[in-house]
Amino acid sequence: MTYTKTLKLRIKDKHAKTLLAMAREVNLVWNYCNEISHRAIRERRQWLSGFDLQKYTNGLSKCDGILIGSPTVQQVCEDYAKARKQFKRSRLNWRVSNPQSSKYSLSWVPFKARAIQYRNGQIQFAGFKFGLWDSYGLSQYALRAGSFSEDSRGRWYLNICVQVDSQPSGGTAAVGIDLGLKTAATTSDGQVLVGRQYRALEQKLGIAQRAGKTARVRAIHAKIKNQRKDAQHKFSTALVERCAAIFVGDVASSNLVKTKMAKSTLDAGWSQFKTMLEQKCQRAGVVFEVVDERYTTQTCSCCGSISASSPKGRAGLRIREWTCVDCGTAHDRDINAARNILAAGHRRLVVGIPALGAGRMSSLRGARLGC
Numbered sequence: 292m293t294y295t296k297t298l299k300l301r302i303k304d305k306h307a308k309t310l311l312a313m314a315r316e317v318n319l320v321w322n323y324c325n326e327i328s329h330r331a332i333r334e335r336r337q338w339l340s341g342f343d344l345q346k347y348t349n350g351l352s353k354c355d356g357i358l359i360g361s362p363t364v365q366q367v368c369e370d371y372a373k374a375r376k377q378f379k380r381s382r383l384n385w386r387v388s389n390p391q392s393s394k395y396s397l398s399w400v401p402f403k404a405r406a407i408q409y410r411n412g413q414i415q416f417a418g419f420k421f422g423l424w425d426s427y428g429l430s431q432y433a434l435r436a437g438s439f440s441e442d443s444r445g446r447w448y449l450n451i452c453v454q455v456d457s458q459p460s461g462g463t464a465a466v467g468i469d470l471g472l473k474t475a476a477t478t479s480d481g482q483v484l485v486g487r488q489y490r491a492l493e494q495k496l497g498i499a500q501r502a503g504k505t506a507r508v509r510a511i512h513a514k515i516k517n518q519r520k521d522a523q524h525k526f527s528t529a530l531v532e533r534c535a536a537i538f539v540g541d542v543a544s545s546n547l548v549k550t551k552m553a554k555s556t557l558d559a560g561w562s563q564f565k566t567m568l569e570q571k572c573q574r575a576g577v578v579f580e581v582v583d584e585r586y587t588t589q590t591c592s593c594c595g596s597i598s599a600s601s602p603k604g605r606a607g608l609r610i611r612e613w614t615c616v617d618c619g620t621a622h623d624r625d626i627n628a629a630r631n632i633l634a635a636g637h638r639r640l641v642v643g644i645p646a647l648g649a650g651r652m653s654s655l656r657g658a659r660l661g662c
């Protein structure tokens with residue numbers, strides 16, 4: 292089985308000027324499409340498709356001084372039509388090329404698979420060769436369509452779709468995961484994903500914000516984002532490698548965002564992590580289930596009672612460790628919750644997911660809670 296994924300590679304800075312010039316042309320095509328399309332709707336009630344728009348832009352790539360080739364012009368037309376449909380509007384925002392404008396659109400240059408080639412650390416596109424840091428070993432992949440894009444720091448990236456073979460996980464463990472504020476994720480066997488990079492860089496961010504250093508603020512924000520994503524990738528990959536089943540609580544971050552805990556909640560990036568984990572599980576054939584996490588914090592994972600000593604409500608948020616008065620087991624708050632999530636997951640599996648093979652099922656049943 293194969294699936295496609297998008298790789299993001301950093302382009303060397305010296306190419307920024309050429310790419311910016313290309314991006315201005317892309318914006319020109321986009322804005323032209325916007326104009327033509329809107330006029331057709333207004334005057335003739337006609338919604339031009341990507342193919343229709345291509346007819347209007349035919350020949351543009353042959354004009355003097357135009358860098359982007361016809362495949363990219365076509366791609367912009369298609370993307371424009373797609374975006375107009377997606378946002379259900381007769382007219383989209385103009386793409387602004389002037390970096391001084393507050394409405395500046397971060398630069399973007401799409402391409403079709405046939406328009407690019409990769410050789411010796413360079414991507415060839417429209418007669419140019421762009422050097423990049425090949426962190427993935429691009430030569431081993433069949434390259435498909437993608438884009439060049441600029442981030443808020445003015446750095447350029449190659450975003451490219453590649454086809455990858457899925458590799459089934461040989462893991463046998465079953466793990467429950469509690470998503471939290473103090474730690475972003477805690478597994479039922481005690482592994483922890485720390486999710487508070489924002490706090491570590493918060494001071495620096497504050498100083499930069501008060502000093503009005505926009506570039507620095509952007510750099511710190513980007514750094515936080517990268518660090519978080521990187522940590523999530525490592526954590527989820529390791530989990531998928533050693534597991535046959537993973538269960539996550541159905542925490543609704545939208546509820547918490549409204550409260551004072553917003554910063555921590557956003558910081559933890561739950562939904563990003565969940566999505567990442569789910570995708571990796573699918574590719575590796577690992578069972579992934581979201582289970583009801585009500586009472587998972589309050590219930591003792593050993594004896595199953597909700598004892599008087601367990602953490603409850605908002606006051607209970609501060610309780611990190613507690614001892615069940617009914618059975619005497621000492622608990623780490625998050626690990627206990629993760630164990631309850633795992634147990635809920637097991638119950639769910641026993642009720643039945645028919646797709647599970649018999650061998651797999653028994654190995655799952657065999658993986659017991661360590662109490």
Ligand SMILES: [Zn+2]
Nearest residue numbers: 591594615618
């Ligand atoms: Zn107990």
